[in-house]
Amino acid sequence: MTQSPSGVTAPGITTAQATTALTDAEIRARTDSYFNRTCQIVSHFGDCEVTYAFFLRCPVISAPGIMLEWLKNIMAERGSHYTVDLLHPEGEWVGAGEPLVYVTGSFLHLADLETLLLQKLGSSCVAALRAYQMALSLPQTRFLAMDARHCAGYEMQELMAYAASVGGRAAQQDGAVGFVGTANDAVSAFFGTTQGAGTMPHALIGYAGSTVRAAEMFHETFPDSDLVVLVDYFGQEITDALAVCRRFEELAKAGRLAVRLDTHGGRFMEGLNPQESYTVVNRHAPEALRRYRSDRELRYLIGTGVSAASIWKMREALDEAGFTQVRIIASSGFGVTKCACMADAHAPIDVVGTGSFIPEIWNETYATADIISYNGVERVKIGREFLFASARNKKDS
Template sequence: MSKIKAGYYSAVYFLKTANILKHEKPNDIVTMQFFQREENVILAGVDSCVDLLKTESFNSESLGIVALTDGDLIQANEPVLKITGHYYQFGHLEGIIDGILARQTSIATNCHRVLQAANNKPVIYMNDRSDYYYNQENDGTAAKIGGITNFVTASQVTKLEDNYKPTGTVPHALIQAFNGDLIVALKAYQNFYPTDKLVALVDYNNDVITDTLRVAHHFSNLYAVRVDTSKALIDKYFVGKESKYPADEINGVNKHLIRVLRQVLNHEGYQHVKIIVSSGFNAQKIATFEKEGVPVDIYGVGESLAKINISFTGDSVQLNGVDQAKVGRHNIVSNRLVKK
């Protein structure tokens, strides 16, 4: 017996309930429905839940399973999955299903909202550095459901049907290894990976404008520069110019720095060089950048994409085909659910 069927990942009260009902109510059939409470949500995780039910429930062939489809737009209190059978068959999976739907739907929805905020400019899914690595395969699938198509690890694209390949830019570690010499570091990168698009990380010395121009002058094939300035820092460009800008607008990756960066690139004839920004970006910050016309070409987003902000609830709402549920809950009829 697998760990899942043995109840290793299930709250003990589900297991105890399943055991009681198996012996006290052996012929009773219940219907359980799963829903969430937010508007305009991108559903993800349903396929995983259906697979789970078919492999980790007991006598799964006799279960009735109807559900929506990954990628569906759902609303508050709309059922996304209903299971009909004896509670003993699937009760141990209730909490696991809640968890799968919560995580995957949150990620898909976060990605969708970030892309909307970015006016569908490319967004790089960089959440590998802010979450447990074991989640990457399923999270990559959820991110793709939400519309993301740029990933940084092989794990994130493993379950995607299309031929996606991870991409990325030079990290600070490579520049550090060459004593902070960005030019030498990029030469080494280019020697080892000559077919990659050359992207320079230009905030290592906290001198984005100077280092960008050095790189652009040196590499005719420069594709993009990435600005990843920490919120704790103010770029050297602002030294002596502080009075010209609001004090709370010049830390980290800010609109003033990016506008100047675009201006100097264009002035020097590097209109083709793209600007990638990262470090602390979420839907709200991206929306502000876009509303104010900040000249960003690509956004790198990490931590905010995996915030678990959508929770699901499973409720038993019918007993032997008759409505029966706790006060405040009821069987919600939906003509969108299809048999799985």
Template structure:
């Protein structure tokens, strides 16, 4: 089943609120979902038993989780149902929207229909909602911690590449529109952003100036952001590249490893004892800003990356660290919000395992088929 990315027109209509859901044309699903390849075997056995012994039983399945969170994955789950459920138009689906703030145990999605038509998709829907909501919530928390500073989603190296499109969409829902790969932008119609890795400098024998010159010559339309921690001498290299490129230098990125102490501190031992000087730290960034300003480069922006999460960003913000953008990766991809799907009504009457019951949510809206 081949499905194209969301068109620019669809993206703009959704941004304006003129359409409220993405469609099954947005997502790329493995066609083996239909055969049950990705479903737990007990769901497949249950569907077969019901077909033979108790067909046409109308159930209501509801989904919830247990934290304060930013919901994501709803549109994907609906598209999944539309693509693989039997007779999807006969299902009654009510749902919240991607981007909604949700509470513990709040019902986010209900599906009403014959069990054998959709029941085998329960675990897949749980997984979709769990991953997308976890990423969206982590990104939202980071964006809130960063305030008016830009957050760049750099999660390409922290998980399997096949997850990038969905993770990128979830990051967008969480509030991060600047993302590292084109695939991350696939579902919502934009393009990846980025400048240089350490490998580019290495390929020019460690010569940062030559690497930057090659970058400018090859991508003259881009903003030049120099990666300045290659020699573990952030301030000296930032000043060197700023003096060489002048107004052509847009910014510098600091990505000092957590076990390293920058050369500036090794040359200025009186700095030791004030705070932890390893990695990309507030003191280093403050000194970098001071040196750039004193040298006549107040417009050069500072981007930081390496081990940032909501707590570390919050610490930087509380200390008024002169950061313009935060690059964040691995901390955003931890799946720690699990969803549960339960069948709670049978033919319109309460029937569920002990401790679970139908939990009506007036915030849900019914999904109309066919989708756009």
């Protein structure tokens, strides 16, 4: 086995709260009781060296960094030697059931860590795959991670931000722009930045009383920042977008102004209805409409909310008014399927803001670990013999 306690070099890992070592008492309180009892039994009858195989039941992108960094910190606190054999480095595709990593060390010091290690592995790997798929669908589009509000607390936020950064870097290796930042300062290091990105929420427009006035307030307060304006608050996306562009014509011409479409799914964007939406998409990507579509996919193309039709309609309006340098930022439910539909429609999106890389089906995120050897003797429960294969292939190579 290779001595490689961390095995990753991703930005932000060493500062993540999720990697902070816990006391033994905290670990006992958070782990499953049968692991605690196993530790007591092993302590009484004698320790042995074991090898754990970690895997998931569905295809994923390898994102073990937070788990391995936490393990390194815990084992350092315990003064216990261990080794890591990372079969699939961070960002690499992992097939369903393939062992992702082997961890070898003291049974006494590893047994009570299994619950917490699995918590830090499964959801990150699935979310990384989703982020990768989204970024690869729209390779010329920049992605901003906006997942925090959908997370169940800060530790989940760290795991999801880390996953988006891993999936984004994997997509970059395949030629995509990928995820370039996040909305929060606290997890920005995962993306190699020092601050979160973002300008204004809908509440600021409500406070200001008009979209133009909100833009004026923002620009007066942050004159050196690019201006990104939400334009759906009053249901006049095109009217308000053009009004802001005319008010800040110099910023618009300099490429320092963007409009963000976040129209909710209960209505069409200004100027659209089912017929007009169909016409708009048919002008730019008729082939996208001629393939068979599920109801959900068709809605992403010509339905309510932020559809491909709404993005094309906004681009047409901006260009016709001479604001060709104004960028379009799209948000609202941009998951894997929606990004693929936008790609089919060649939707002119400059930036996607999304948290929809968070796994949709949570039971797909369940990671599993099995011990496959005790003091060098291969042994695993019936049905999991496939976990031996990678270990044997590694020895042979």
